[in-house]
Amino acid sequence: MPDHSLTGHVVPSRVYILTFVALIVLTVLTTGVAYIDLGYFNTVVALVIAVSKATCVVLFFMGLKYHKGLTRIVIIAALLWLSFLIVLTLADMHSRDWAPLPQPWQKAALSEPHR
Amino acid sequence: MPEGPAPALVAEQFDDIIQQRDAASFGMWIFLATEILFFGGLFASYALYRSLYPAAFAAGSHLLKVAYGASYTVMLICSSLTMAMAVRSAQLGRRKPLIGFLVLTLLLGAAFVIIKLRWEWYGDYLEHLVPGVSFAPQGEALEVIRRFGAPLSHVALFMIFYFVMTGIHALHMVVGVGLLTFLIIMAYRGRFVSGDFNTVEMVGLYWHFVDIVWIFLFPLLYLIGGRY
Amino acid sequence: MSTATVEVPALPEVHYLNVNYGWRSWLFTTDHKRIAWLYLVSITFFFVVGGVAATLMRLNLIEPQGSLVEPATYNKLFTVHGLIMIFFFLAPAVPTVLGNFAIPIVIGARDVAFPKLNLLSWYLFIAGGGVFLYAVISGGVDTGWTFYTPLSTTYVNTNVLSAAMGIFISGFSSILTGLNFAVTIHKMRAPGMTWFRLPLFIWSMYAASLIFILAMPVIAITMVLIMLERIFHVGIFDPALGGDPILFQHLFWFFGHPEVYILILPSMGVISELVAAFSRRRVFGYSFVAFSSVAIAVISFLVWGHHMFVSGQSIYAGLVFSALSFAVAIPSAVKVFNWTATMYQGSVSYDAPMLYALGFIGLFTIGGLTGLFLASMAADIHLHDTYFVIAHFHYIMVGGAVMGYLGGLHYWWPKMTGRLYPETWARLSALIIFVGFNLTFGPQFILGYLGMPRRYAVYPPEFQALNVLSSAGASILAVGYVIPLIYMIWSLRYGPIAGPNPWGAKGLEWETSSPPPTHNFHETPIVTEEAYAYGARQEAHVA
Numbered sequence: 073m074p075d076h077s078l079t080g081h082v083v084p085s086r087v088y089i090l091t092f093v094a095l096i097v098l099t100v101l102t103t104g105v106a107y108i109d110l111g112y113f114n115t116v117v118a119l120v121i122a123v124s125k126a127t128c129v130v131l132f133f134m135g136l137k138y139h140k141g142l143t144r145i146v147i148i149a150a151l152l153w154l155s156f157l158i159v160l161t162l163a164d165m166h167s168r169d170w171a172p173l174p175q176p177w178q179k180a181a182l183s184e185p186h187r
Numbered sequence: 188m189p190e191g192p193a194p195a196l197v198a199e200q201f202d203d204i205i206q207q208r209d210a211a212s213f214g215m216w217i218f219l220a221t222e223i224l225f226f227g228g229l230f231a232s233y234a235l236y237r238s239l240y241p242a243a244f245a246a247g248s249h250l251l252k253v254a255y256g257a258s259y260t261v262m263l264i265c266s267s268l269t270m271a272m273a274v275r276s277a278q279l280g281r282r283k284p285l286i287g288f289l290v291l292t293l294l295l296g297a298a299f300v301i302i303k304l305r306w307e308w309y310g311d312y313l314e315h316l317v318p319g320v321s322f323a324p325q326g327e328a329l330e331v332i333r334r335f336g337a338p339l340s341h342v343a344l345f346m347i348f349y350f351v352m353t354g355i356h357a358l359h360m361v362v363g364v365g366l367l368t369f370l371i372i373m374a375y376r377g378r379f380v381s382g383d384f385n386t387v388e389m390v391g392l393y394w395h396f397v398d399i400v401w402i403f404l405f406p407l408l409y410l411i412g413g414r415y
Numbered sequence: 416m417s418t419a420t421v422e423v424p425a426l427p428e429v430h431y432l433n434v435n436y437g438w439r440s441w442l443f444t445t446d447h448k449r450i451a452w453l454y455l456v457s458i459t460f461f462f463v464v465g466g467v468a469a470t471l472m473r474l475n476l477i478e479p480q481g482s483l484v485e486p487a488t489y490n491k492l493f494t495v496h497g498l499i500m501i502f503f504f505l506a507p508a509v510p511t512v513l514g515n516f517a518i519p520i521v522i523g524a525r526d527v528a529f530p531k532l533n534l535l536s537w538y539l540f541i542a543g544g545g546v547f548l549y550a551v552i553s554g555g556v557d558t559g560w561t562f563y564t565p566l567s568t569t570y571v572n573t574n575v576l577s578a579a580m581g582i583f584i585s586g587f588s589s590i591l592t593g594l595n596f597a598v599t600i601h602k603m604r605a606p607g608m609t610w611f612r613l614p615l616f617i618w619s620m621y622a623a624s625l626i627f628i629l630a631m632p633v634i635a636i637t638m639v640l641i642m643l644e645r646i647f648h649v650g651i652f653d654p655a656l657g658g659d660p661i662l663f664q665h666l667f668w669f670f671g672h673p674e675v676y677i678l679i680l681p682s683m684g685v686i687s688e689l690v691a692a693f694s695r696r697r698v699f700g701y702s703f704v705a706f707s708s709v710a711i712a713v714i715s716f717l718v719w720g721h722h723m724f725v726s727g728q729s730i731y732a733g734l735v736f737s738a739l740s741f742a743v744a745i746p747s748a749v750k751v752f753n754w755t756a757t758m759y760q761g762s763v764s765y766d767a768p769m770l771y772a773l774g775f776i777g778l779f780t781i782g783g784l785t786g787l788f789l790a791s792m793a794a795d796i797h798l799h800d801t802y803f804v805i806a807h808f809h810y811i812m813v814g815g816a817v818m819g820y821l822g823g824l825h826y827w828w829p830k831m832t833g834r835l836y837p838e839t840w841a842r843l844s845a846l847i848i849f850v851g852f853n854l855t856f857g858p859q860f861i862l863g864y865l866g867m868p869r870r871y872a873v874y875p876p877e878f879q880a881l882n883v884l885s886s887a888g889a890s891i892l893a894v895g896y897v898i899p900l901i902y903m904i905w906s907l908r909y910g911p912i913a914g915p916n917p918w919g920a921k922g923l924e925w926e927t928s929s930p931p932p933t934h935n936f937h938e939t940p941i942v943t944e945e946a947y948a949y950g951a952r953q954e955a956h957v958a
Contacts, residue, residue, distance in 0.1 A: 143213065210528045226636070227636075
């Protein structure tokens with residue numbers, strides 16, 4: 073919640089401007105890194121930078137830094153639930169092939185033309 | 188300090204303006220949580236297909252122009268700064284800066300939408316890169332896809348996600364621009380500067396959220412597969 | 416009526432129903448109590464539409480070769496029945512009618528946090544319902560309520576587009592309702608109304624609101640994808656174009672399973688109120704019941720894969736989903752145990768709402784236990800998509816959710832209208848519904864176990880006896896639903912005046928007049944005791 077005064081919590085403009093600078097720097101960085109071959113890590117770096125940028129926006133522009141626990145729980149819960157969706161769906165997708173393949177006799181039965 | 192708000196500004200179900208502001212802010216954060224899951228369905232599907240078809244997604248990404256994505260990102264970050272400053276002006280009861288910052292935010296947001304539709308999407312359309320409307324990559328685009336060895340239908344899948352994700356994001360921008368227009372009119376009439384900055388703050392939260400979505404869309408759509 | 420009505424019966428001079436008149440005062444109202452009435456009328460309408468579809472299905476199944484409709488029409492009937500009952504009757508039933516009416520009063524607030532948003536929710540609900548009804552009239556929809564791809568996106572020619580649009584719009588109605596309730600419960604409680612003094616109805620409504628907030632957006636975006644795939648013929652879920660139809664099922668059931676708990680959790684909350692009020696005891700293990708609601712809400716999001724055991728989902732994911740599904744039985748069982756423990760040594764009175772509550776406990780237990788059969792992968796391969804599943808979820812949704820809704824409606828009816836319904840008729844109808852329900856769905860367990868698949872217009876002749884029994888039960892069930900409709904309308908005008916607290920129950924809602932004034936209380940109440948503090952009143956009621 074905002075400060076319990078009439079104006080709420082007023083953040084100094086300096087904080088906003090520093091946040092802005094950080095965001096621009098990170099944008100340049102993420103674009104630049106895309107031109108360097110890091111293999112798998114290109115994706116990792118891109119995501120880490122994106123998360124850092126999002127955190128900057130949430131904490132300072134949106135003022136979550138000045139909010140008490142409840143608001144944070146809301147956002148954390150939403151992200152946790154999103155991770156349920158993504159993790160369990162991908163877990164299914166990537167474990168589908170783990171099951172033992174059909175045995176030779178089953179393969180034969182499957183490939184036999186059905187008339 | 189500005190004068191206290193007139194009692195009429197507190198809706199009758201609330202005891203005072205603090206409770207009202209608290210409730211509105213909490214409600215807005217919950218709304219943003221629902222938005223996270225709304226976009227989340229798309230991100231989950233995206234994650235699944237990207238992990239299934241990495242080459243096609245890299246190829247698709249190379250059909251987009253990084254310059255567009257990067258400049259949108261900068262525009263949105265600028266607009267987030269002006270939006271934050273607008274809220275601050277409202278808190279401090281400064282009417283003219285409030286209107287100024289709101290107008291700047293509106294202009295940046297409108298520019299985003301117009302550039303995206305008029306140039307980027309229209310360009311994609313001319314290059315036949317829009318699945319469901321006209322999808323038949325030619326020339327350079329076809330080269331790129333061949334280079335990655337990706338089947339066309341899988342590249343189409345990437346383009347679908349590109350259009351749906353950026354499309355729904357752009358729709359949110361349009362709503363935001365509408366809200367800003369409303370705010371500017373009300374601010375011009377003298378609202379929001381006597382402790383009732385609540386509405387500006389709420390629109391601000393929404394605007395920043397839309398910015399955050401783009402912060403993720405930019406690397407996930409425009410920067411896959413290495414530009415080296 | 417039991418003994419508690421000796422108090423002076425007189426309607427208050429000014430209350431929320433007579434404060435102003437005319438259609439504007441209703442269609443533009445922001446009073447949560449009037450919005451509850453708007454919902455009551457609308458969902459009753461949808462209940463009738465969904466009920467007609469069910470009636471036609473049961474009539475058709477009297478004969479093995481299908482006695483009434485073409486198979487294609489039958490497909491539309493079960494789809495329309497499912498979609499309407501789930502999205503336009505059950506999901507809104509307890510939250511939007513009883514929740515809207517009771518939440519602000521029970522927590523001692525003047526209204527919900529966002530009254531205009533509340534009204535907007537109703538308009539969205541009506542808009543969504545209207546679009547959906549258009550889909551029904553303009554050729555119907557025959558995908559089943561699950562919209563499985565690629566059937567829904569590629570192969571059927573019916574009006575999937577409008578149906579999906581209707582669900583999409585009404586989804587936002589639910590999101591806004593959930594948001595409104597969550598904020599109301601957090602921010603609008605009367606002084607002294609701490610979290611652990613809240614009646615359990617509020618806890619379960621809170622849990623249901625969380626599900627609305629976290630699950631509904633996913634179905635909304637999924638419906639958008641379905642619509643896009645249909646309009647543009649792109650391959651989001653089409654395996655021929657590289658799409659994954661099982662992804663659709665993941666997205667759908669990520670919403671779909673929690674949705675089931677949206678239907679049952681609010682009713683569980685109602686039952687907690689009823690059991691306490693008519694046993695004159697504080698709910699046994701209050702905090703366990705409270706936290707079990709939240710636990711159900713959380714676990715409900717982790718079990719969705721048990722709908723997909725035979726879909727081609729990985730068996731390893733299936734194992735995890737199966738284990739998690741068993742876990743959800745624990746908080747559900749906690750509730751059932753605690754309700755029965757509350758009645759133990761309570762002075763139980765068998766007023767109509769309590770009869771519904773007792774019905775709920777029995778039927779929900781059967782529904783829950785048969786759910787465990789379906790949660791185990793091996794058994795599910797045999798039972799999947801048979802009438803066993805139909806019977807299972809009707810025991811939860813009709814035996815559970817609808818019983819809870821009707822019980823709650825009877826319980827708060829005197830508060831909503833200021834008048835009592837005829838008690839004898841009410842008890843009779845509760846009994847008829849219980850008997851009719853078991854006759855309808857009991858045989859379906861056997862049918863399913865014997866292997867009769869769901870969603871077919873015809874069946875082998877050896878299943879006829881049980882199907883006829885089921886259809887006969889359905890006609891009794893229908894009578895049970897019509898009776899309350901009649902006597903409740905009757906009671907609006909002719910019912911005896913109830914007085915503020917006809918049940919002698921505890922709770923803030925019983926301290927204000929019946930019907931309450933527009934802002935619920937003449938002065939903001941201050942809460943000084945825990946919920947269900949019945950101790951002192953016990954003897955008074957027994958007399």
